[in-house]
Amino acid sequence: PHPSSGPHKLLDALLRKFNMSSEWSRALPFVAVGRVSDAVRLASLYSSGDGQGQMEVLGQVEEIFIKLLKAARTKLKPGQRTRLQWNDGSVCCMMDQQGGLLFCVVTAKMDYPEPLAFNLLQDLSSTIVSMEMDVEAAPENGFQEALNQTMEELVAKYETAGPGLQKSQEAKVSVMSAGGPPQVRSSQYAMPAGAGYFE
Numbered sequence: 001p002h003p004s005s006g007p008h009k010l011l012d013a014l015l016r017k018f019n020m021s022s023e024w025s026r027a028l029p030f031v032a033v034g035r036v037s038d039a040v041r042l043a044s045l046y047s048s049g050d051g052q053g054q055m056e057v058l059g060q061v062e063e064i065f066i067k068l069l070k071a072a073r074t075k076l077k078p079g080q081r082t083r084l085q086w087n088d089g090s091v092c093c094m095m096d097q098q099g100g101l102l103f104c105v106v107t108a109k110m111d112y113p114e115p116l117a118f119n120l121l122q123d124l125s126s127t128i129v130s131m132e133m134d135v136e137a138a139p140e141n142g143f144q145e146a147l148n149q150t151m152e153e154l155v156a157k158y159e160t161a162g163p164g165l166q167k168s169q170e171a172k173v174s175v176m177s178a179g180g181p182p183q184v185r186s187s188q189y190a191m192p193a194g195a196g197y198f199e
Contacts, residue, residue: 024108027159039069043143045151091115
């Protein structure tokens with residue numbers, strides 16, 4: 001089983017009605033950062049369209065992000081990363097080293113390279129540190145103006161990088177498999193089986 005199967009099962013009840021895998025028009029349709037202590041969204045970017053249907057999808061994705069923020073207080077440790085499958089795609093989450101911020105990015109497809117998803121989140125985290133932003137005092141959406149362009153640039157960068165890295169990884173797997181049976185490695189970012197977000 002996938003190493004995230006525990007939390008994935010618990011997410012199913014929430015995500016089952018949000019069967020939106022066919023709605024995405026971008027490889028990385030949503031990225032966000034929020035404060036863990038009071039589950040406040042500080043900035044987010046939805047890049048999969050702005051029609052009426054897409055606005056409904058955005059509302060659902062942001063609802064899920066707030067639930068993850070609330071759960072992160074007890075389910076994630078500082079510096080911890082996890083990837084949860086969602087229909088054909090995934091939700092990648094990363095807690096900063098201080099345990100104060102949660103970063104999330106949605107990938108439209110599960111085969112989007114995991115290292116790139118977390119590189120994007122790490123770059124966003126580094127931007128906040130370099131700008132010396134006041135994490136504790138910021139109001140809801142308080143980082144939006146400062147981070148909007150950065151998030152747009154990161155999404156564009158990592159959407160372009162994704163297919164190239166994926167092909168490179170597939171080539172390496174092919175070479176390794178030629179010398180013997182392929183080995184399945186568990187994700188180093190996955191939450192322990194049985195861990196729950198919405199208990």
